[in-house]
Amino acid sequence: MNVLLALSLNLVMGYTGQLNLGQSAFFGIGAYVSTILVKTYHWNFWLASLAAVAFAGVVGLALAAFAVRLRGHYLAIASLGFAVITYQVLVNWEKVTEGVRGIYGILPPVGSTVGLFYLIAGIGVLVYWLMDNLVRSPVGDTLRAIREDEVSAASLGVRSYVWKAFAFSIGAGVAALAGIFYPGFVGTLVPDAFNIIESFTMLAMVIVGGMGTMIGPVVGAVVLTFLPELLRGFGELRLMIYGIALTLVVLFMPGGIVQLVKRK
Amino acid sequence: MSDVAVLVVQQTVNGVYLGCLYVMVALGLTLIYGVLNQINFAHADFVTVGAFAAFFTVTRFATKALGLPDAGGYLASLVVALGVGALLGLAINAAVFAPLRERGDELRPLIATIGVSVLLENAQLALFGPIPYQFDSPFSQHTFRLGRIFFTGQSVLVIVVSALSIGALYAFMRFSFWGKALRAVAQDRETAGLMGINPGLLIGLTIVIASALAGMAGALLGPVLVLTPFAGASVVVKAFAIVIIGGFGNMQGTIIAGILVGVIEAFTVQYFGAGLIDLVVFVLLLAMLVVRPTGIIAERKEENV
Amino acid sequence: MLSANNISKSFGGVRAVRNVSLSVPEKSVCALIGPNGAGKSTMLNLLSGVYQPDAGTLSFAGTELAGLPAYARVRLGIARTFQKIRLFKQLSLLENVMAGFHIHQDTPFWKYLVVGDTGRFREEARELLDFVGLGARAGDRAGALPYGQQRMLEIARALATRPKLFMLDEPAAGLNPAEVEFLLQRLVDIAKRGTTLLVVEHNMDLVMNVAERVFVLDHGEPLFEGTPREVQANGRVIEAYLGGEFAA
Numbered sequence: 001m002n003v004l005l006a007l008s009l010n011l012v013m014g015y016t017g018q019l020n021l022g023q024s025a026f027f028g029i030g031a032y033v034s035t036i037l038v039k040t041y042h043w044n045f046w047l048a049s050l051a052a053v054a055f056a057g058v059v060g061l062a063l064a065a066f067a068v069r070l071r072g073h074y075l076a077i078a079s080l081g082f083a084v085i086t087y088q089v090l091v092n093w094e095k096v097t098e099g100v101r102g103i104y105g106i107l108p109p110v111g112s113t114v115g116l117f118y119l120i121a122g123i124g125v126l127v128y129w130l131m132d133n134l135v136r137s138p139v140g141d142t143l144r145a146i147r148e149d150e151v152s153a154a155s156l157g158v159r160s161y162v163w164k165a166f167a168f169s170i171g172a173g174v175a176a177l178a179g180i181f182y183p184g185f186v187g188t189l190v191p192d193a194f195n196i197i198e199s200f201t202m203l204a205m206v207i208v209g210g211m212g213t214m215i216g217p218v219v220g221a222v223v224l225t226f227l228p229e230l231l232r233g234f235g236e237l238r239l240m241i242y243g244i245a246l247t248l249v250v251l252f253m254p255g256g257i258v259q260l261v262k263r264k
Numbered sequence: 265m266s267d268v269a270v271l272v273v274q275q276t277v278n279g280v281y282l283g284c285l286y287v288m289v290a291l292g293l294t295l296i297y298g299v300l301n302q303i304n305f306a307h308a309d310f311v312t313v314g315a316f317a318a319f320f321t322v323t324r325f326a327t328k329a330l331g332l333p334d335a336g337g338y339l340a341s342l343v344v345a346l347g348v349g350a351l352l353g354l355a356i357n358a359a360v361f362a363p364l365r366e367r368g369d370e371l372r373p374l375i376a377t378i379g380v381s382v383l384l385e386n387a388q389l390a391l392f393g394p395i396p397y398q399f400d401s402p403f404s405q406h407t408f409r410l411g412r413i414f415f416t417g418q419s420v421l422v423i424v425v426s427a428l429s430i431g432a433l434y435a436f437m438r439f440s441f442w443g444k445a446l447r448a449v450a451q452d453r454e455t456a457g458l459m460g461i462n463p464g465l466l467i468g469l470t471i472v473i474a475s476a477l478a479g480m481a482g483a484l485l486g487p488v489l490v491l492t493p494f495a496g497a498s499v500v501v502k503a504f505a506i507v508i509i510g511g512f513g514n515m516q517g518t519i520i521a522g523i524l525v526g527v528i529e530a531f532t533v534q535y536f537g538a539g540l541i542d543l544v545v546f547v548l549l550l551a552m553l554v555v556r557p558t559g560i561i562a563e564r565k566e567e568n569v
Numbered sequence: 570m571l572s573a574n575n576i577s578k579s580f581g582g583v584r585a586v587r588n589v590s591l592s593v594p595e596k597s598v599c600a601l602i603g604p605n606g607a608g609k610s611t612m613l614n615l616l617s618g619v620y621q622p623d624a625g626t627l628s629f630a631g632t633e634l635a636g637l638p639a640y641a642r643v644r645l646g647i648a649r650t651f652q653k654i655r656l657f658k659q660l661s662l663l664e665n666v667m668a669g670f671h672i673h674q675d676t677p678f679w680k681y682l683v684v685g686d687t688g689r690f691r692e693e694a695r696e697l698l699d700f701v702g703l704g705a706r707a708g709d710r711a712g713a714l715p716y717g718q719q720r721m722l723e724i725a726r727a728l729a730t731r732p733k734l735f736m737l738d739e740p741a742a743g744l745n746p747a748e749v750e751f752l753l754q755r756l757v758d759i760a761k762r763g764t765t766l767l768v769v770e771h772n773m774d775l776v777m778n779v780a781e782r783v784f785v786l787d788h789g790e791p792l793f794e795g796t797p798r799e800v801q802a803n804g805r806v807i808e809a810y811l812g813g814e815f816a817a
Contacts, residue, residue, distance in 0.1 A: 160640075
C-alpha cells in the first residue's frame with residue numbers, strides 16, 4: 001500500500017516536477033468515500049471502490065485545473081491547503097464521517113487480511129506495470145519535458161497545464177486506490193490517518209528511494225516501511241528518522257538510493 | 265454605540281492583535297522568499313522552538329534563578345526567543361540553503377526544509393512530550409478599557425512589539441546599506457555579486473532575521489497557543505496562506521493580508537465557531553489563487569526568455 | 570505567409586517594440602537585425618506567442634495569431650529556438666528530440682498504459698540528430714554538451730515539430746567560426762526543403778550569406794527593410810550600429 005502511495009506521488013512530482021503535498025487528502029478521500037458508500041449506503045465494495053477512485057480523480061482534476069497554472073511553491077502550498085481542508089472536513093462533518101470518533105468494525109473486502117495483502121500486492125504490481133509503460137511512452141517524454149522547462153515545452157506545442165493536470169489527477173486516483181484498501185486492513189477509520197504528516201511520509205519515500213525513476217519510490221517505500229519496524233524500540237524517533245533521512249538524502253544523495261546503487 | 269457595533273469593534277481589535285502575530289511569522293517567510301525564491305517549511309518549528317525557549321526562560325530561569333519580576337521575565341524571554349530563532353536561522357542556512365543554493369533547483373531545498381521540520385517537531389516531541397504546556401504572560405492579567413472596548417496588556421504589548429519590529433525591518437530594508445544590498449540581491453543575484461555584494465552573506469542575514477522574527481513571534485504567541493511540539497505548524501499554515509494572499513515576497517501585501525486574516529479569524533470564531541477557522545482561511549486562499557494568484561498587491565512579472 | 574501589422578509591446582512603461590510591421594513570404598529566408606536592445610528578441614517572442622502584443626495584428630497562413638498561446642502556434646507550423654538556449658538538460662539528446670514530436674503523437678494515452686513505448690518517430694529523431702551532427706551522442710545528457718552543440722540540438726528538437734516557419738533567435742551567438750559555417754550549411758539545407766526561415770542575428774556574415782530579405786529594427790522601431798546589399802549600403806543602418814556601439 002505504501003508502495004502505491006509512493007508511486008502516486010512520484011508520477012506527479014518525479015515526472016512533472018510538481019510538489020504535491022495533498023496526496024494524504026486523496027488517500028483519505030479514497031478510504032472514506034469507499035467505506036461510507038459500503039457501510040451507509042450498502043454499495044457493493046467494488047462498485048464503491050470504482051466510485052471512490054473516480055471521485056478522487058475528479059477532485060484532483062478540479063484542484064489541478066487551477067493549481068497547475070502555479071509553479072513550484074504556490075502549488076505546494078495550495079495542495080497543503082487542500083490537505084488541511086480535507087482533514088478539517090473529515091473531522092468536522094460528523095454526520096457523515098463520524099468525526100474524530102472514527103468508523104469501526106470495517107471488514108476486509110476479501111475473506112482475510114492475508115488475502116487482502118495479496119490483493120494489494122497484485123494491484124501494486126499492476127499499477128507499477130501500467131505506470132512504467134506510461135512513463136516510457138511518449139507521454140513520459142512529454143511529462144519530463146515539462147519538468148525540465150515549461151517555456152521550451154510550449155515551444156514544441158506542449159499544453160503543459162493539460163498534462164500537469166492529467167498527471168495530478170492520475171496521481172490522485174492512485175492515492176485513492178491505496179486509500180480504499182486501508183480501512184479493510186486496519187479495521188478502523190479515523191481522520192488522523194490522513195493527516196498532513198502522511199503526505200510528508202510519502203514525500204520521504206519518494207525522495208529517499210529516488211525521485212523520477214520508477215523503481216526508486218518502491219525501494220523508498222519498502223525501506224521506510226520496514227526500517228521503523230526494526231527500530232520499533234525507538235518509538236517517537238521513527239518520524240525523526242524520516243526527517244533526517246529526507247534532509248540528508250536531498251543534501252548528499254540527490255538521486256536517492258537507486259542512483260547510489262546504479263553508480264556502483 | 266450599539267451592542268453590535270461594540271462587538272464588531274471588539275472583534276476587530278482582537279483580530280488585529282492576532283493579525284500582528286501572523287504578520288511576524290509571515291514576514292519571515294516572505295523575506296526569505298523575496299531574496300532566495302525559497303520557502304522554509306521549518307519556519308513553523310522555529311516559532312515553536314521560540315515559544316518553548318520563552319516558556320523555559322519564564323518558568324525556570326528568569327524569575328527563579330535571576331529573581332526578575334514577572335513582567336521583566338517575560339520581556340527577557342522575548343529576547344531569548346529572538347536569539348534562539350536567530351541561531352536556528354544560522355543553522356538552517358548553513359545546513360540546507362547555502363549548500364543547495366548553487367544547484368539552482370527549486371524543489372530540493374523545499375523538500376530538505378520539510379525534512380528539517382519533521383526532524384525538529386519530533387525531536388521536541390521526544391524532549392518535551394505531547395502534553396501541552398501552560399504558559400501565561402503576566403500582561404494578560406491587565407486589561408484596559410477604551411469606551412466599551414477592552415484591551416489586554418498582552419494585546420497592547422503584541423501590537424507595540426510587532427509594530428516596532430515591522431517598522432525597524434522596513435526602515436532597515438529601505439534605508440540602510442544592507443537593506444539596499446538585499447533588495448539588489450533579490451532583483452538580480454549575479455549582478456549584485458559583481459557590484460561587490462556578497463550574496464551568500466546577505467542571504468544568510470535574511471534567513472537569520474526572518475528566523476529571529478519567528479522565534480520572537482513564538483514567545484509572543486506562547487500564551488495564546490496550546491504549546492505542544494506541533495503548535496507552530498498550525499500558525500505557519502496560516503502564515504503560508506497570508507504570504508500567498510499578500511503576494512509572495514511582497515512586504516506590504518503580507519502585512520495587510522496578515523491583519524486581514526487575523527480579523528477574519530476573530531469574526532469566524534465569533535459567528536461560526538473555532539473549528540472552522542482553518543477551513544475559512546484556506547477557502548480564502550484557494551479563492552485567491554483562482555482569482556488573483558499574484559496577491560492583493562499585484563506585481564506583474566513576465567518570464568525573461 | 571507570416572505578416573505582422575503595427576505591433577507594439579511595452580513592459581512596465583518601457584516600449585520594447587513600437588509599430589513594427591513585417592511580412593515574411595512563404596519559402597523565403599528572412600533576417601531580423603538591429604543593435605542591442607532594438608527589440609529583436611521581443612519581436613520573436615511576440616511572433617511565437619511567448620508574449621502577446623499590446624496592439625497590432627499578426628497572421629500566419631491566413632490564421633489570426635494574436636491571442637493564441639505559444640503551444641497552439643506550434644500546431645499551425647511555427648517553431649523556434651531561444652536566445653538563451655533552453656534544452657531539457659537532464660534528459661538525453663534523443664529524449665529531447667523525441668519530445669519535439671509531441672504534436673504528432675496521436676495515440677490515445679491509455680494505449681501506452683498497456684503497450685508502453687511504441688518506438689514511433691525514433692528513426693526520424695535519430696535522423697534529425699544525424700542532420701545536426703550529433704547522431705553519435707544520442708544517449709548523452711543534453712546538459713553535458715558543449716555550447717555549440719547545444720544550439721544544434723535545440724535546432725533538431727524544433728525541427729521535430731515539422732515546422733513550416735522556423736524562427737531562430739541568434740543561432741550563431743557564441744559559436745566559433747567552424748560552427749558558424751556548419752550552422753550556415755544546415756540553414757541552407759532546411760530552407761531547401763521548403764521551410765521558411767526567420768533569423769534574428771547579430772552575425773552579419775551569416776545574415777548576408779543566407780538572408781534574402783532583411784528587416785532592421787532600432788530602439789523598438791522599424792528602421793529599414795531591403796536586400797542584404799541594400800542594408801549594407803544604407804547610411805542610417807550603419808549609423809544605428811555605430812551609434813549603438815559607442816553608446817554601449
